[in-house]
Each structure stands twice: as C-alpha cells, then as structure tokens.
Amino acid sequence: MQPTTHALPHPGVLESHHEELSFWRKYIFATDHKVIGIQYGITGLSFLFFGFCLVALMRWQLAYPGASIPVIGGSLNAILGDAMMNKSPQGGYFMAAELYNAFGAMHGTIMVFLAIVPLAFAAFGNLIVPLQIGAADMAFPRINMASYQAYFMGGVIMLVSFFIPGGAAQAGWTSYSPLASIIATDGQTFWLIGMVFLITSSLLGAVNFIATIIQLRAPGMTWMRLPFFCWAQFVTAFLLLLAFPPLEAAAVMQLMDKVAHTSFFLPTGLVIAGKAAEISGGGSPLLWQHLFWFLGHPEVYVLILPAMGIVCEIIANNTRKPIWGYKSLVYSVLVIGFLSFIVWAHHMYLTGMGTKISTFFQTTTMIISVPSVIILTCLFLSLWGGSIRFNTPMLFALAFLPMFGIGGLTGLPLGFNFSDIHLHDTYYIIAHFHYIVAPGTIFGLFAGIYYWFPKVTGRTMSEHLGKIHFWGSLIFMNLVFLPMFAQGMAGLGRRMYDGGATYANSAETIGIPLDMIHRNVSISHAAWALGLAQIPFIFNFFWSLKHGKKVTSDNHWGSTTLEWQTPTPPPHGNFLKPPVVYRGPYEYSVPGHAQDFTPQNQP
Amino acid sequence: MNTACPATPRILLRKTNLDKPLWEKLFMDIPYIVKPREDTGLYNAKVGIWLFLASEVMLFGALFSSYILLRVGAAAGTWPHGLLNVALGTINTLVLICSSVTVVMSWASLKLGNFGRYRIYQSITLLCALTFLGIKSVEYHDKFNHYEVIQTDGRIVDGHLVERTKDFDLAKKTGAVTLLGHFVEKTEAGAHEATAKHAEHSNITIPVAQIKKMENYGPWHSTYLAIYFTLTGLHALHVFAGAAVIFVIWGPLAGLWKTDPARYTNRIEISGLFWHFVDLVWIFLFPVLYLL
Numbered sequence: 003m004q005p006t007t008h009a010l011p012h013p014g015v016l017e018s019h020h021e022e023l024s025f026w027r028k029y030i031f032a033t034d035h036k037v038i039g040i041q042y043g044i045t046g047l048s049f050l051f052f053g054f055c056l057v058a059l060m061r062w063q064l065a066y067p068g069a070s071i072p073v074i075g076g077s078l079n080a081i082l083g084d085a086m087m088n089k090s091p092q093g094g095y096f097m098a099a100e101l102y103n104a105f106g107a108m109h110g111t112i113m114v115f116l117a118i119v120p121l122a123f124a125a126f127g128n129l130i131v132p133l134q135i136g137a138a139d140m141a142f143p144r145i146n147m148a149s150y151q152a153y154f155m156g157g158v159i160m161l162v163s164f165f166i167p168g169g170a171a172q173a174g175w176t177s178y179s180p181l182a183s184i185i186a187t188d189g190q191t192f193w194l195i196g197m198v199f200l201i202t203s204s205l206l207g208a209v210n211f212i213a214t215i216i217q218l219r220a221p222g223m224t225w226m227r228l229p230f231f232c233w234a235q236f237v238t239a240f241l242l243l244l245a246f247p248p249l250e251a252a253a254v255m256q257l258m259d260k261v262a263h264t265s266f267f268l269p270t271g272l273v274i275a276g277k278a279a280e281i282s283g284g285g286s287p288l289l290w291q292h293l294f295w296f297l298g299h300p301e302v303y304v305l306i307l308p309a310m311g312i313v314c315e316i317i318a319n320n321t322r323k324p325i326w327g328y329k330s331l332v333y334s335v336l337v338i339g340f341l342s343f344i345v346w347a348h349h350m351y352l353t354g355m356g357t358k359i360s361t362f363f364q365t366t367t368m369i370i371s372v373p374s375v376i377i378l379t380c381l382f383l384s385l386w387g388g389s390i391r392f393n394t395p396m397l398f399a400l401a402f403l404p405m406f407g408i409g410g411l412t413g414l415p416l417g418f419n420f421s422d423i424h425l426h427d428t429y430y431i432i433a434h435f436h437y438i439v440a441p442g443t444i445f446g447l448f449a450g451i452y453y454w455f456p457k458v459t460g461r462t463m464s465e466h467l468g469k470i471h472f473w474g475s476l477i478f479m480n481l482v483f484l485p486m487f488a489q490g491m492a493g494l495g496r497r498m499y500d501g502g503a504t505y506a507n508s509a510e511t512i513g514i515p516l517d518m519i520h521r522n523v524s525i526s527h528a529a530w531a532l533g534l535a536q537i538p539f540i541f542n543f544f545w546s547l548k549h550g551k552k553v554t555s556d557n558h559w560g561s562t563t564l565e566w567q568t569p570t571p572p573p574h575g576n577f578l579k580p581p582v583v584y585r586g587p588y589e590y591s592v593p594g595h596a597q598d599f600t601p602q603n604q605p
Numbered sequence: 606m607n608t609a610c611p612a613t614p615r616i617l618l619r620k621t622n623l624d625k626p627l628w629e630k631l632f633m634d635i636p637y638i639v640k641p642r643e644d645t646g647l648y649n650a651k652v653g654i655w656l657f658l659a660s661e662v663m664l665f666g667a668l669f670s671s672y673i674l675l676r677v678g679a680a681a682g683t684w685p686h687g688l689l690n691v692a693l694g695t696i697n698t699l700v701l702i703c704s705s706v707t708v709v710m711s712w713a714s715l716k717l718g719n720f721g722r723y724r725i726y727q728s729i730t731l732l733c734a735l736t737f738l739g740i741k742s743v744e745y746h747d748k749f750n751h752y753e754v755i756q757t758d759g760r761i762v763d764g765h766l767v768e769r770t771k772d773f774d775l776a777k778k779t780g781a782v783t784l785l786g787h788f789v790e791k792t793e794a795g796a797h798e799a800t801a802k803h804a805e806h807s808n809i810t811i812p813v814a815q816i817k818k819m820e821n822y823g824p825w826h827s828t829y830l831a832i833y834f835t836l837t838g839l840h841a842l843h844v845f846a847g848a849a850v851i852f853v854i855w856g857p858l859a860g861l862w863k864t865d866p867a868r869y870t871n872r873i874e875i876s877g878l879f880w881h882f883v884d885l886v887w888i889f890l891f892p893v894l895y896l897l
C-alpha cells in the first residue's frame with residue numbers, strides 16, 4: 003500500500019521555497035499554520051507553567067497561613083515590593099492578602115484564557131486541523147498570524163499588570179462587580195484591556211477555523227468522514243465565536259465603569275468603605291454575572307471539547323478498531339454546542355434571580371449532561387474488544403475517561419439549586435471543575451503532545467520517561483483534588499486568604515472541622531509533588547527534540563487520518579499532491595486488508 | 606511499526622533547484638480565494654465575513670440586552686426621555702441609508718466592469734461616512750457642554766455652558782459660571798423634560814460658592830447616557846473602521862483591479878456586507894436611543 007509515494011523532486015521544491023523566507027517571516031511573523039500552532043504551543047505551555055507557579059505559592063499560604071515563604075520570599079519582596087509582601091516577625095516575608103487575591107485571580111485567568119484555550123483550541127487546532135482535512139493551510143493565514151499576535155499582546159498586558167502599583171487584578175477570574183470596579187488600583191483596568199485582546203484573538207481564530215473546515219476540506223472529505231477531533235474543534239470555534247462577544251461587551255462596560263465612571267454594574271446607594279459612592283448608580287451587578295456566564299459556561303466546553311477530540315483520535319488509533327458510535331459522537335457534540343448557550347445561569351442560583359428562571363436553568367443543565375454522557379460512553383465502549391496498545395499517549399487518553407467522569411458526575415449536584423446552595427463557592431466547586439480541566443483537559447493535552455510529537459518533529463519522545471510522567475501526574479492530581487470534595491462538603495469556602503483557619507471550630511459560626519483544614523497541608527504537598535512530576539515531561543520534551551529516536555515512518559502510529567499521510571515534518575503547503583479522501587476516519591482492522599489500518603486517502 | 610509509509614528522508618527535503626513555474630504548479634495552494642467552492646457556493650472571504658458578522662450580532666445583541674435590563678431595572682420615572690436631538694438623528698439615519706445604496710451601486714458598477722462609476726459611488730459612501738461622524742461629534746459636543754448644576758439652596762439649573770470666569774475653580778470655590786438654560790422645577794427626571802421643552806431659556810450666572818454639584822451630561826451622568834455613549838461610540842468606531850477599509854480599497858489597493866478584477870470586486874462585496882451591517886445596527890440604535 004502506497005498512500006503517498008514521495009516522488010523525488012517535490013519535497014525539495016517545497017523546502018527550497020521554504021528556505022526563501024527570512025528568520026522573521028518564518029518564525030516570528032509566520033503565516034504557516036504549523037509554525038503558528040507551535041508558537042501557540044510554546045507560549046501556552048509557558049503560561050501553563052507560570053499559572054502553576056502562582057498556585058504553588060498560594061498553596062504555601064493555605065497550608066501555613068502567615069508563615070514566611072522559604073527560599074524565594076526575599077526575592078518576591080524585592081520584585082513585587084513591600085505593599086505585596088508582609089514581613090514576618092520571625093524574619094522573612096509572607097504573602098499579603100492583596101497578593102494572594104491577585105495570584106488567585108490571575109491563576110484562573112491565565113489558566114483558562116492564556117494556557118488551556120490557546121493550547122487546546124489554537125495550538126492543536128492550528129497544527130492538526132488543516133492536516134486532518136487535507137488542506138494546504140488555514141483559509142486566512144494572515145488573520146491567523148494576527149490572532150496569535152493579539153493573544154501575545156493580551157498575555158503581555160496581563161503579565162505587566164503584576165508590576166504596576168497595586169498589582170494585578172484581585173477580584174477573581176470572574177471579576178464580579180461591584181468588587182472588581184471599586185478596588186482602587188489599576189489591575190482590573192489592565193485585566194479588562196488584556197481580555198479585549200484575548201477575545202479579539204479568539205474571534206479571529208474562530209472565524210478562521212470555521213471557514214477552513216467549511217471551505218478547505220479535501221475532495222471526498224465529507225462531513226461524516228471528518229475525524230472527530232475536527233468536529234470538536236468546529237463546535238469549539240462556534241462557541242468562541244458566539245459566546246465571547248457578550249463578554250467583550252461586558253468588558254467594555256466594566257472598563258467604562260473603571261475609567262469613565264459610569265454605573266453599568268454599580269447599583270444605586272452603593273456604599274464603599276462606609277461612604278456613599280459618588281456615582282450615578284442605577285446599574286445592575288447581576289447584569290455582569292449574566293454576561294460573564296453567558297461566555298463562562300460555553301467556555302467550559304471550549305476547555306473540554308478539544309481534549310475529547312484528541313482522546314478520541316488516540317483511542318481509535320491504539321485500540322486498532324473503529325470508534326464505537328462515531329455518529330452519536332458527532333450529534334452529541336453538536337447538541338452540547340447548542341445547549342451550552344442556555345445553561346449559564348446555573349452559576350447564579352444564589353443571586354436570587356427567581357425560582358422560575360432557576361427551574362429553567364436546572365432543566366437545561368440536566369439535559370446537557372446527556373450528550374456528555376453519550377460521548378463518554380462511546381469512548382468507553384470503543385475500548386471493548388480492542389487489542390489495546392498501552393503507550394504513553396494512550397495512558398493519558400485512558401486516564402482522561404474516569405477523570406472526566408468524576409468531574410462530570412460531581413457537576414450534577416451543582417446543577418440542582420437545592421444542593422448547590424450548600425456547595426456553591428466552596429472547595430467542592432474547585433474540585434469539580436479541576437477534575438474536568440486538570441486531570442481531564444490537561445491529560446488530553448499531554449496525550450496529544452506525546453501522540454503528535456513524532457509528526458511535528460520527526461522524533462519520538464521517550465516512552466520510559468513518559469510513563470513516569472503519567473503515573474506521577476495521575477497519582478498527585480488525585481491527591482490534590484479528591485480531598486477538596488470533602489473540604490467543600492464540610493463547608494470550606496474558596497478564595498480564603500488563610501485557608502479557612504479563621505472559621506475553624508469557632509463557636510459563633512458553624513465551625514469547619516479542624517481535620518478538614520489540616521488537609522490543606524497534605525494537598526499542598528501533593529500539589530508541589532505534582533509540579534515535580536512534570537520534570538520528566540519537561541526534560542523529555544526538550545531532550546527528544548534533539549536526541550529522540552528518529553521516526554522510521556511518516557505514519558509513526560499506523561494511523562488512518564490524513565495528518566499522517568504527509569512527509570515528516572509536513573512541508574509548507576502540507577501535502578505533496580492534493581489528497582483525495584475515499585473513506586471514513588477510523589478504518590482500523592478492516593477485514594480483508596493486509597494492514598490493520600486503511601488511510602482515508604487510500605482508494 | 607509499519608513499513609508501508611517510510612519517512613521522507615530529510616536530505617531529499619533540502620536542495621533541489623527547480624524553476625519557479627514548476628514549483629508553483631506543485632505547491633499546494635489555498636483554494637477558493639476568488640472562485641466559490643462548488644458545494645458551499647461561497648468563496649473563503651465570504652464565509653469569513655458572515656461568521657464575523659455573526660459575532661458582531663452577538664456583541665451588539667449583548668449591549669442591546671444590557672440596555673433593556675438597565676431600563677427595566679431603573680426606578681420608576683428616572684429613565685430620561687428627549688435628551689437627544691431627533692432631527693440630527695434622523696438626518697444621520699438618512700445619510701447612512703444613502704451610503705448603503707451607494708455601496709451596492711459601486712459593487713454593481715464593478716460587476717459591470719465600470720471602474721470609474723464605482724469610484725464615484727464609493728466616494729459618495731465615504732462622504733456619507735464623514736458626514737455621519739461629523740454630525741455625531743456635534744451631538745457628543747452638545748452633551749459634554751450641557752450641564753446640570755445643583756445649587757446649595759437646592760434649586761437645579763439645567764443648561765448649556767456659555768462661559769466660565771477666569772478664576773473658575775470648583776475646589777477653591779472661586780469664580781462663576783454662566784449657563785444658557787432654566788431653573789428646573791422639580792428634581793425628578795420626568796418632570797424635568799416637561800418643563801425643559803417649554804421653559805424660557807436665559808443666561809443664568811451662578812457663583813461657584815452657590816454650587817453644590819456641577820456635572821455635564823457625559824456617560825457618568827446616568828445609566829441612560831452611559832449606554833448611549835457606549836453603544837453609539839462603538840458604532841461610530843465601526844463606521845470609522847468600515848470607511849477606512851473602503852477608502853484603502855478605493856485608493857491604495859486599486860491596482861488589484863488591473864491584475865485580478867474578480868478578487869477586487871470580491872473585496873468590495875465583503876466590505877459592503879460589513880457596511881450594511883453597520884447601517885443595520887444604526888437602524889436599531891436610532892429608535893431605541895432617540896425615540897423610545
């Protein structure tokens with residue numbers, strides 16, 4: 003079988019065309035989707051690391067409130083200034099409350115908008131989607147470049163905000179007004195301007211992805227022959243396209259509140275620090291929450307759908323059999339996309355928006371869990387009877403399933419207002435969505451990195467280190483997040499500077515059991531260990547770039563989809579000759595074929 | 606693993622020198638930049654602009670929803686009416702409708718191959734855009750010059766700034782300000798408009814010592830003005846951006862008409878679609894902000 007006979011002159015031709023570009027055009031102002039994908043990947047991974055560092059420091063304050071930070075406390079004080087660090091009587095420095103709040107808000111912002119979305123959607127989407135649909139590039143390469151640059155600018159603005167007087171935004175990644183609007187420092191203003199850049203970037207990216215998938219599918223690549231990963235990205239792009247603009251509107255209005263002293267989100271009679279605020283009033287704090295969560299809920303599917311797509315590709319490839327229920331997957335993802343626009347107010351049960359509205363959103367929330375369950379079930383059933391290859395990407399993909407399952411199931415009690423009243427704003431929420439985003443989405447991303455690394459670099463990552471990385475991550479992820487469910491159910495609130503110590507067993511309040519607060523210590527230890535568990539990955543990643551084993555085949559994993567039917571790494575323009583698609587995406591182990599995979603472009 | 610598809614040797618990817626026409630033939634290019642794809646019937650940029658407009662609908666939709674929520678939530682009788690100049694708003698509506706027509710005519714002219722006619726029509730479009738922005742800034746100026754002064758005796762003066770004395774300073778309590786306006790009978794906004802229409806306007810000079818609070822009708826004055834300035838400001842930005850794009854295609858990029866007329870015409874179609882959207886937004890803005 004010869005899916006791509008690499009006739010001699012073609013590759014050289016393409017490469018010499020490549021070499022005409024200067025360094026700047028090729029790597030900095032690149033328009034090639036693969037280079038942009040790598041740019042997104044590197045920037046996103048850096049932000050992922052930075053976001054983790056913020057939380058690693060916060061975990062110190064939670065485990066040992068008021069204890070000075072070892073080793074780097076002094077440097078933090080030097081960098082961030084006295085206003086952000088408190089001097090400890092025993093010597094050394096510990097975090098000021100303002101810094102804790104800023105780190106918390108920026109951890110959420112950075113992880114969601116600067117790490118996971120850029121990685122899951124933009125990096126993997128850019129790298130893989132055009133290849134999988136058999137296109138030469140994205141539909142609008144220059145808009146693609148602009149999208150990355152807007153993202154980069156947004157990131158720079160967010161980073162700079164740490165160093166302005168008063169520090170970064172402190173009102174949480176949700177930035178609820180009035181709190182967000184009345185904190186006197188400029189952190190929130192920077193946050194809002196940064197968000198406008200990030201939203202612009204996402205919008206440009208979304209337009210590009212949708213147009214690419216609609217217009218540039220190779221001949222024969224019908225909708226029902228599209229790999230599931232492309233479907234997931236397609237729906238994700240629609241979510242970004244339609245859900246982000248309302249947040250942009252909200253950001254503009256909050257910016258007006260900050261700089262033009264309007265009162266969009268500030269109510270009449272607002273009192274700040276004991277004094278009546280000098281504002282016109284008449285605004286609505288609820289309005290912000292509606293606009294925020296109108297993005298916020300679709301956004302959580304933006305975080306998870308691309309990871310589901312990656313996992314699906316890898317499961318099909320490593321079970322060596324077709325995905326069970328491909329069509330159900332496709333219809334489910336479409337239904338999720340649609341329904342995710344009408345569930346947002348399940349984040350607002352405690353705002354007193356009224357029982358009728360509450361009932362509506364409870365209903366839609368329960369309905370949306372159905373397609374999620376269908377997807378998970380299809381992926382589980384796909385394992386049945388497969389001769390599974392347990393390589394590193396597959397391990398991560400397999401772990402994704404139960405982890406996402408835990409995250410999803412624990413969402414159900416949050417979807418009913420009667421149980422949410424107890425759980426809202428506690429560590430239970432933190433556990434719920436981290437199960438989905440951390441051992442869920444991030445495992446999906448790791449799986450994708452191990453899986454596509456050979457295609458992008460021509461070398462493989464070490465399986466041995468990969469497995470160490472996998473087991474370390476899996477164990478410590480659970481040690482971090484599982485106890486948080488218990489803490490939350492015991493009433494431990496989130497976003498508390500001292501980790502709840504103030505409320506421990508206090509006589510006046512309903513005391514939080516001390517052992518629940520003591521778990522903060524073991525959780526912090528697990529969190530730092532989780533950080534250490536990434537060292538094999540970081541080493542593996544860089545080492546394999548130079549010294550990894552060279553691939554012996556363009557189709558390293560014996561895959562059916564088109565991205566593997568190209569030279570390695572794919573040249574500018576991707577395919578040596580325009581591919582034609584003859585079959586569905588997962589024709590593994592087709593009876594009567596010599597090989598256990600039949601590429602989509604094989605007649 | 607499998608031997609079916611051996612890795613393309615890197616050496617082969619390095620140096621082969623072929624002449625340009627050949628590599629252009631081999632090089633896989635992005636299709637449907639000009640010609641529509643058969644099954645969708647659209648060229649790429651048209652898909653792109655429709656998607657972009659969908660997101661714009663969501664942007665302005667969110668702002669309109671905010672308008673509704675703020676208005677419904679306002680305390681009874683506090684939502685101001687009649688603050689804006691309906692005549693100017695009407696003129697601006699007509700100006701934009703006119704520009705919509707000329708945009709279509711310019712595109713039709715190109716389709717008929719008449720580049721000169723296209724240029725004339727499109728320059729009318731640009732003139733319309735400038736007129737619109739000009740009128741809009743006159744309206745803005747008027748609002749920023751319109752003051753409400755609450756005196757220490759509780760009476761309220763409402764009017765346009767005539768002049769401030771040289772030593773005018775609110776903080777130091779020196780000087781005086783003269784407004785062309787009238788004394789408002791009651792403090793509720795509802796009563797205000799009724800009197801404003803019929804009141805005799807005259808020059809009223811107020812010494813700063815008598816001023817408790819002085820504020821102009823900027824976005825900070827009320828949520829109505831806040832949403833008015835935000836919506837119209839964002840819309841004006843869109844008008845400006847649209848006009849800038851139309852101008853760039855009209856002037857600096859006109860060379861493309863000679864080399865690739867089909868693509869040039871497509872650009873006019875795309876920018877025209879955007880322009881129609883911007884007009885449509887105004888068609889909603891005008892009644893909502895000026896009339897209701």
Ligand code: HEM
Nearest residue numbers: 302305306348349371374410413414416417426427435438
């Ligand atoms: C499968 C069904 C799911 C249900 C029923 C569900 C339900 C909920 C509910 C009701 C809340 C609000 C709780 C509160 O604030 O009191 C919540 C929070 C959250 N969920 Fe889910 N969820 C589901 C899946 C997901 C997915 C797939 C993600 C994606 C990554 C996700 C991410 C989040 C996040 C980030 C929050 C926290 C928001 C905050 O900061 O307040 N959830 N979930």
Ligand SMILES: [Cu+2]
Nearest residue numbers: 299346348349
């Ligand atoms: Cu939600």
